[in-house]
Amino acid sequence: MSRITAVETHDIRFPTSRELDGSDAMHPDPDYSAAYLVLRTDEAGTEGHGFAFTIGRGNEVQVAALNALRPQLVGRRLDDICADPGTVYRALTADSQLRWLGPEKGVIHMAVGAAVNAVWDLAARRAGKPLWRLLAEAPPEWLAAQADLRYLEDVLPRERAVELLRAGRRDAGRRTAALLRTGYPAYTTSPGWLGYSDERLTRLARRAVADGFTQIKLKVGADLADDIRRLRAARAAVGPDIRIAIDANQRWHVRQAIEWTRALAEFAPYWIEEPTSPDDILGHAAVRRAVAPVKVASGEHAQNRVIVKQLLQAGAIDVLQLDAARVGGVNENLAVLLLAADRGIPVCPHAGGVGLCELVQHLAMFDYVALSGSTRDRAVEYVDHLHEHFTDPVRITGGHYAAPSAPGFSARMRPESLARYRYPDGEFWAADRAGRAAGGRRDTERTVETA
Amino acid sequence: MSRITAVETHDIRFPTSRELDGSDAMHPDPDYSAAYLVLRTDEAGTEGHGFAFTIGRGNEVQVAALNALRPQLVGRRLDDICADPGTVYRALTADSQLRWLGPEKGVIHMAVGAAVNAVWDLAARRAGKPLWRLLAEAPPEWLAAQADLRYLEDVLPRERAVELLRAGRRDAGRRTAALLRTGYPAYTTSPGWLGYSDERLTRLARRAVADGFTQIKLKVGADLADDIRRLRAARAAVGPDIRIAIDANQRWHVRQAIEWTRALAEFAPYWIEEPTSPDDILGHAAVRRAVAPVKVASGEHAQNRVIVKQLLQAGAIDVLQLDAARVGGVNENLAVLLLAADRGIPVCPHAGGVGLCELVQHLAMFDYVALSGSTRDRAVEYVDHLHEHFTDPVRITGGHYAAPSAPGFSARMRPESLARYRYPDGEFWAADRAGRAAGGRRDTERTVETA
Numbered sequence: 001m002s003r004i005t006a007v008e009t010h011d012i013r014f015p016t017s018r019e020l021d022g023s024d025a026m027h028p029d030p031d032y033s034a035a036y037l038v039l040r041t042d043e044a045g046t047e048g049h050g051f052a053f054t055i056g057r058g059n060e061v062q063v064a065a066l067n068a069l070r071p072q073l074v075g076r077r078l079d080d081i082c083a084d085p086g087t088v089y090r091a092l093t094a095d096s097q098l099r100w101l102g103p104e105k106g107v108i109h110m111a112v113g114a115a116v117n118a119v120w121d122l123a124a125r126r127a128g129k130p131l132w133r134l135l136a137e138a139p140p141e142w143l144a145a146q147a148d149l150r151y152l153e154d155v156l157p158r159e160r161a162v163e164l165l166r167a168g169r170r171d172a173g174r175r176t177a178a179l180l181r182t183g184y185p186a187y188t189t190s191p192g193w194l195g196y197s198d199e200r201l202t203r204l205a206r207r208a209v210a211d212g213f214t215q216i217k218l219k220v221g222a223d224l225a226d227d228i229r230r231l232r233a234a235r236a237a238v239g240p241d242i243r244i245a246i247d248a249n250q251r252w253h254v255r256q257a258i259e260w261t262r263a264l265a266e267f268a269p270y271w272i273e274e275p276t277s278p279d280d281i282l283g284h285a286a287v288r289r290a291v292a293p294v295k296v297a298s299g300e301h302a303q304n305r306v307i308v309k310q311l312l313q314a315g316a317i318d319v320l321q322l323d324a325a326r327v328g329g330v331n332e333n334l335a336v337l338l339l340a341a342d343r344g345i346p347v348c349p350h351a352g353g354v355g356l357c358e359l360v361q362h363l364a365m366f367d368y369v370a371l372s373g374s375t376r377d378r379a380v381e382y383v384d385h386l387h388e389h390f391t392d393p394v395r396i397t398g399g400h401y402a403a404p405s406a407p408g409f410s411a412r413m414r415p416e417s418l419a420r421y422r423y424p425d426g427e428f429w430a431a432d433r434a435g436r437a438a439g440g441r442r443d444t445e446r447t448v449e450t451a
Numbered sequence: 452m453s454r455i456t457a458v459e460t461h462d463i464r465f466p467t468s469r470e471l472d473g474s475d476a477m478h479p480d481p482d483y484s485a486a487y488l489v490l491r492t493d494e495a496g497t498e499g500h501g502f503a504f505t506i507g508r509g510n511e512v513q514v515a516a517l518n519a520l521r522p523q524l525v526g527r528r529l530d531d532i533c534a535d536p537g538t539v540y541r542a543l544t545a546d547s548q549l550r551w552l553g554p555e556k557g558v559i560h561m562a563v564g565a566a567v568n569a570v571w572d573l574a575a576r577r578a579g580k581p582l583w584r585l586l587a588e589a590p591p592e593w594l595a596a597q598a599d600l601r602y603l604e605d606v607l608p609r610e611r612a613v614e615l616l617r618a619g620r621r622d623a624g625r626r627t628a629a630l631l632r633t634g635y636p637a638y639t640t641s642p643g644w645l646g647y648s649d650e651r652l653t654r655l656a657r658r659a660v661a662d663g664f665t666q667i668k669l670k671v672g673a674d675l676a677d678d679i680r681r682l683r684a685a686r687a688a689v690g691p692d693i694r695i696a697i698d699a700n701q702r703w704h705v706r707q708a709i710e711w712t713r714a715l716a717e718f719a720p721y722w723i724e725e726p727t728s729p730d731d732i733l734g735h736a737a738v739r740r741a742v743a744p745v746k747v748a749s750g751e752h753a754q755n756r757v758i759v760k761q762l763l764q765a766g767a768i769d770v771l772q773l774d775a776a777r778v779g780g781v782n783e784n785l786a787v788l789l790l791a792a793d794r795g796i797p798v799c800p801h802a803g804g805v806g807l808c809e810l811v812q813h814l815a816m817f818d819y820v821a822l823s824g825s826t827r828d829r830a831v832e833y834v835d836h837l838h839e840h841f842t843d844p845v846r847i848t849g850g851h852y853a854a855p856s857a858p859g860f861s862a863r864m865r866p867e868s869l870a871r872y873r874y875p876d877g878e879f880w881a882a883d884r885a886g887r888a889a890g891g892r893r894d895t896e897r898t899v900e901t902a
Contacts, residue, residue, distance in 0.1 A: 026547065027547050027551070028547055030548065030551075054552060055547075055548050056548035057548035058516070058519050058548060058549045058551070058559065060515060060519065061515045061516045061552060061559065064511060065509070065512045065558070068508060068509050068512050096477065096478045096480060096481070096506075097482065097506050097507035097508035097509060098509045099477070100481075100505050101513065101557060101558050101561075102557050103729070103752065105730070106556045106557020106558050106560070107516070107557050107559060108512065108557060108558060109557070151704055151705075152704075153704040153707075154704065154705040154737065253604040254602075255604060276602060279555075279754070279755065279757040280757050280760075281732065281733075281761060282761050282764050282765065283602070283605065286605070303557075303730070306731050306734075307730055310730075310731065313733050
């Protein structure tokens with residue numbers, strides 16, 4: 001009987017702030033980071049990888065939360081957790097003392113998500129399938145049992161979940177073939193970071209169109225005159241037919257969000273993303289009513305399925321941007337996908353960061369093949385950063401994510417990257433400190449340049 | 452120029468699970484704990500104390516979050532932080548990397564609350580006043596500037612906050628005198644823990660009435676037959692005129708909450724507390740519409756002011772139960788009190804745990820003296836646990852909290868308690884481990900017995 005024998009954790013940080021990659025109105029200098037976890041087993045070749053994404057300081061707090069889950073993980077039998085990954089999800093979210101730290105939100109819930117995603121990575125590797133295919137080929141009743149429907153009974157009874165999943169399987173073979181042929185649509189945020197010059201923005205926006213993307217995204221919200229200038233430049237660069245989404249990253253209060261979005265309306269933005277606090281469901285609903293036909297998109301900071309339920313109940317969003325590593329992992333995201341499918345709301349997952357593209361592509365592809373059955377008005381965010389650190393990086397061609405074929409959740413980081421960027425003792429950070437101590441120029445290694 | 456010179460942190464845990472004190476339907480075995488922080492200064496006799504409350508496992512994660520705030524605290528000038536504690540609050544919540552861990556929720560936000568409350572403790576000590584008096588005597592404009600009104604502009608513009616605070620000051624002297632004479636109303640949860648026998652429940656309920664309490668609270672939600680039996684016993688013990696609140700601690704989904712509460716209606720419960728997920732604003736509203744005249748109370752797990760805003764906008768609650776240590780400290784709770792005062796919703800703060808009674812009494816007393824001006828339908832929760840570990844413990848007489856007179860926020864734990872219950876190396880835990888290793892009975896020291 002093979003078991004989980006150890007849980008390894010790593011504090012991994014990349015010095016992205018030095019190039020202003022990832023800069024937005026609320027996060028001017030992120031150092032993209034991962035609180036990374038490996039499930040070791042006594043079965044040769046079997047392991048599971050997962051991580052929470054953070055943006056630098058505090059990643060050690062996230063690692064402490066991963067460590068707090070270790071006693072719940074070590075010793076579990078692989079046969080049990082592969083047959084029912086939900087047992088791990090339920091045990092971790094139900095820990096009667098740990099749950100006080102959330103409940104089901106923030107640091108402790110992201111830790112649960114990392115561990116649960118590692119279990120799914122392990123299960124998919126052991127099944128010899130990429131996760132999207134494992135999910136798409138699983139029985140609807142089993143998937144409905146994996147989905148966390150607690151607190152959702154008022155809008156999504158279990159019978160309705162099973163019904164949606166059964167309906168989603170019709171013609172799944174045809175959609176699998178289409179997915180393997182053309183991939184899943186992507187949009188790109190690489191041109192639009194707030195810290196980039198207009199010249200760089202224009203150059204990257206043109207390249208995005210040349211590369212086959214039909215949607216790009218710009219960060220906004222720090223200064224209205226700047227936003228007007230940048231959006232004008234972007235529109236000039238891409239022409240009238242490419243969608244330009246804008247993203248305020250929570251910068252505004254409700255009235256500001258309405259006024260600012262209206263002031264940018266002449267450039268026909270496709271959606272306004274996170275116009276205000278991600279917790280403000282009723283605020284999002286007020287913004288949506290006021291800025292139509294500009295759509296409202298949100299969800300990357302939705303802490304759990306209960307917030308998503310209400311965003312849909314309140315008519316607060318047009319587009320749901322689930323995140324693979326913010327909530328409690330695959331089991332909770334199955335519920336999120338079911339909520340969206342039930343309402344017919346398109347899901348355009350949040351990605352970027354470290355490894356988020358690698359994860360969310362599986363959820364979107366499962367949704368297309370075996371749940372919503374559609375890619376209409378759907379696209380997975382793509383950012384051209386840090387993929388080189390993964391053993392199974394995403395592959396983008398013609399503005400589409402190619403379907404992963406390697407077994408697992410694409411969650412595994414290369415051992416040499418773990419060794420180099422481990423904080424504070426990895427080679428990069430040790431050399432960086434030594435350089436500073438010597439008074440020399442800091443190491444501005446361009447790990448993530450996209451231009 | 453005196454400054455903060457060091458930030459000490461402590462992982463303090465009390466073995467409360469061994470007596471089932473604090474047991475409820477979701478938390479059967481809490482070990483009441485504090486992630487405790489001390490601001491040391493270079494000014495003789497000046498220091499600040501604060502803490503986050505947790506219930507055991509994971510307290511080390513909370514301490515890691517306190518440690519992550521240290522660079523933002525050390526070196527600050529005491530004159531600056533006493534003149535404007537909000538500078539610390541704003542710096543901590545605005546940290547562009549740490550905020551990703553919330554934003555403004557869960558572990559990182561509770562850490563901010565602990566640090567901010569320690570700053571207010573220090574400021575009140577330095578002013579030689581208990582915190583309630585410092586707040587009640589502060590200029591309305593200054594208080595409004597201290598309140599965090601971000602994301603609240605749609606319901607509470609700053610001018611309205613100033614107006615409420617100015618109106619609250621009328622006749623404040625008369626209310627101060629009344630407060631010093633009679634104290635602030637309390638209700639008690641001590642009889643009602645889920646793990647207690649009916650005999651113990653009955654005995655403690657009778658004692659509560661004899662002690663002058665006019666409201667008690669019972670935990671419910673694990674088993675309906677048990678709840679009916681326990682509520683019948685409680686009603687028999689206290690008679691028809693004492694309010695009995697019931698608390699489901701998030702156990703139910705919306706329909707269950709409605710059905711279960713209706714099934715207990717014959718015992719005339721005063722309020723049903725946390726009937727469902729604390730994140731489910733619209734769910735609370737649905738429950739409230741269905742169970743009237745039983746009131747709906749919630750708020751101890753409201754992660755921040757944005758959730759409180761929506762609970763009030765949606766008509767989701769009759770009673771707001773703010774918590775002193777769940778949100779970002781005094782600056783955010785000033786906003787919460789203003790939101791409630793603006794809507795005329797009574798605030799009955801959550802307390803119990805470790806030191807929560809000590810903290811919230813100050814907020815409630817300030818609200819009475821200088822904001823809402825009323826104690827009608829208001830009472831602070833009281834639980835007779837762990838007060839002996841504080842240097843300025845609450846004093847209860849005749850079912851009322853006596854107004855604290857010692858300078859500060861009553862947040863300071865006794866040094867010998869810190870030494871004894873520090874986890875895992877304090878005397879209690881070291882002895883406990885040694886006892887277990889020796890195969891003997893574990894130390895069931897009755898630190899918290901109330902009967």
